[in-house]
Amino acid sequence: MSISQWPAQERPRERLLEYGAAALSDAELLAIFLRTGVKGRSAVALSRDLLQEFGGLSQLLNASMQQFCAYRGLGQAKYVQLQATLELARRNLACEVARESALSSPQAVRDYLQIQLQGLEQERFLLLLLDSQHRVITLETLSLGTINAATVHPREVVKATLAANAAAVILAHNHPSGVAEPSRADRQITDHIQQALALIDVPVLDHLVVGSGQSCSFAERGWL
Structure with a gap:
């Protein structure tokens, strides 16, 4: 039927x-x-x-x-339509988070970062740079591949933050395994970045780990 x-x-x-x-x-x-x-x-x-x-x-x-x-x-036509739909969703969320403070619309920020990272086969570390009103300035990719101290250096985070004249940042990366639970290395890297940014008086508002259909917030865990 x-x-x-x-x-x-x-x-x-x-x-x-x-x-x-x-x-x-x-x-x-x-x-x-x-x-x-x-x-x-x-x-x-x-x-x-x-x-x-x-x-x-x-x-x-x-x-x-x-x-x-x-x-x-x-077929190819449906694939093209699907990719166009996904990009529209990304751009809509980007507009939404750009209009509002990251603190007043945390779910929009979470959705935006999840749609950027979810389903990727390779780890990607993102840096969301915010102005003094906690509105988005830009989103930068800091690393591709396995996330560790060698690939995500606090110096690069500080450099990008100063270049954008950002007043706060949010970190995000994905786990291709689909499990959003942060590793010990994730926590260590976050601590190192937080310490480096403290020297220029820029807070890390959150670190979001994205898995398959789920995410984990360091801020919600009380780790920041």
């Missing part, structure tokens, strides 16, 4: 209009994006198959074009 033959209250588009996008499952939202299924599989059924095949929504959204297009029912 195709989705058009389902009861109206069970169709993803009708459910979105009635209850809002947040009420829909990952599979239902993906089905709206895909619009059509394949022979013998509705868009919702295809979406469930895709989420299971890729291991979840994050892995699907961050799949390479080759991985994405290899699945029956998908």
Whole structure:
């Protein structure tokens, strides 16, 4: 049975209009994006198959074009549409965090950093530079690869902070393993950066570790 033959209250588009996008499952939202299924599989059924095949929504959204297009029912056009949608989400969040203080909209900042880092296969260390009102000045990538004292040096953080005339910073990096729990090395690096920035009177407001669909905040743990 195709989705058009389902009861109206069970169709993803009708459910979105009635209850809002947040009420829909990952599979239902993906089905709206895909619009059509394949022979013998509705868009919702295809979406469930895709989420299971890729291991979840994050892995699907961050799949390479080759991985994405290899699945029956998908193709380059849908891959391009998906990447455009993701970039729109990134830019929307960037605008939101730029307008507000990072302290007055911490969830927006968290969402912004998560969408920048989630699903990456390589570790990336980001530095969010803030002005005296805690509004975003810019976001810089400080390191690619395994995060350790050799790749993320406090001197580089101080240099970037001074160059931007930043009054505060937020640190963020991802764990490609998907587990957001900070390591001992993560805590040591944060301590070193915090000590270095204290010399120029710039606080570290938070360090966010991003995993698969989850994140851990140093500030919420009381570690800063």
